Amino acid sequence: MKYEYTIGQVAKSAGCKVQTIRYYEQIGLLPNPIRSEGNQRLYSNRDVHRLSFIRHARDLGFPLQAVRDLISISDSPDHACEAADEIAETQLKDVRARIQRLQALEKELSRMLDHCHGGKASDCLVLETLSDHSLCVTEDHKNPA
Amino acid sequence: MKYEYTIGQVAKSAGCKVQTIRYYEQIGLLPNPIRSEGNQRLYSNRDVHRLSFIRHARDLGFPLQAVRDLISISDSPDHACEAADEIAETQLKDVRARIQRLQALEKELSRMLDHCHGGKASDCLVLETLSDHSLCVTEDHKNPA
DNA sequence: CCTTGAACCTACAGCTACTGTAGATACTAC
DNA sequence: GTAGTATCTACAGTAGCTGTAGGTTCAAGG
Structure with missing residues (x-):
């Protein structure tokens, strides 16, 4: 197995920071790589593959x-x-829940802004809505997501 | 002004933890409340209102x-x-961007799972897809969100 | 009056997933 | 030889809380 990549090259190809790679190593997500004579990390294709995973x-x-x-x-x-499969499915559920929650937020935010644009500065609906939870149309955003 | 609520009551009415309130005080988001003789925090309606905001x-x-x-x-x-208004609008844009990103994730995750359900355990598409970024249909998820 | 248990107090550590910094060493090009 | 970049270690900081330890205060019951 050839160990031919420096940490900088690997970071670039994975689209992450050098520190992130060292962090993954530190928490045991990436194995300790071999080192050059000058104590610099050297990575193989296998390592690169795992990082991209x-x-x-x-x-x-x-x-x-x-x-x-x-x-x-x-x-x-x-x-x-x-x-x-199960892990991916859990993740999918989580993503869907987050989407739902964000859509509720979007609804409330745009409602807030729509009203505000129409009104005068003196009765800012943004601040008023934030002040008074009871003005909310949707209460969905209280659910965990 | 009456100072009549204990931190526990305020937390309950705001739907947050007692520690969260102390944290908001610590970072200067809530003013330092007055204290009872026994050094316990006492809150007014105004404080409660600000916390709910x-x-x-x-x-x-x-x-x-x-x-x-x-x-x-x-x-x-x-x-x-x-x-x-501007703050709310920034937030709305951010929410919309997050929704977009999450929908791209949802698409890829469910595609991954659909294929996997059909296949045999021996060629798990979940793991394969994760291993090989080039199998992705959508690349949207690489954008910041 | 005394005790029990819940609620409160301070101070600090820990969580996720990195990111940034300082100060030192190694490598590459001219 | 030297300049500039990349790497090294070690540690602090980010957001937004949450949890814990070890101690006080308060309200209710006997």
Whole structure:
């Protein structure tokens, strides 16, 4: 196995910061890489691949713990697909819940702004609405998301 | 002005934790309340009102700095409504961007899962997709949100 | 009056997922 | 040889709380 990439090159190809890679190493998400004579980290293609797996999962909004689980699944020889499935499904539910919540927020915010644009500065509906929760149309945003 | 509410009562009515209130006080979002003889915090209706303003803004996703700005606007005598408007509008844009991003994630996640359900455990598309960014249909999720 | 238990107090550590900084060393190009 | 960039370690800081430890205060019951 060739170890040919510096941390900077790897960071660039993964679209993340150098510190992020060191952070992943520190928390055990990436293995300790070998070092050059001058004590600089050297990465193989395999390492690069793992990092891109992590970044992709993170881009998809998976929390680090889920990424950890996904890695251990994909590392295990029998690839327990159902477990990976379940993690992805949990994540999907979470994403959908967040979308719902954000849409409720959007509704309330734009309602607030619509009214305010029409009114005078003296009776700013933005501030009034914020002051008085009872003016809310939607109460959905109180739900966890 | 009557100071009649304990921190616990205020927390309950605002739907937040006691610690959160102390935290808001610490960072200067809530004024230092008066204290009872036994050194316990006592709040007025005005304090309760301000906390509910803060919580409502937070429920709407405003970051604390925006909340700070909104408070100072609503505290100022001439109520610069346009400034409040602008903050709300920024927030609305942000919410919409987040919705877009999350919808892209949703699409990719469900695509991933759809394929996986159909396939065999041996070629888990969840793990494969995560491994290979090039399998992505949407690349939108790379945009900041 | 005394005790019990809940609510309160301060001060600080911990959470997620990084990001930034300081000061030192290594590598690359001219 | 030297300049400039990349890397190294170690640690502090970010947002927005939340939890914990170890101690006080308060309200109710016996």
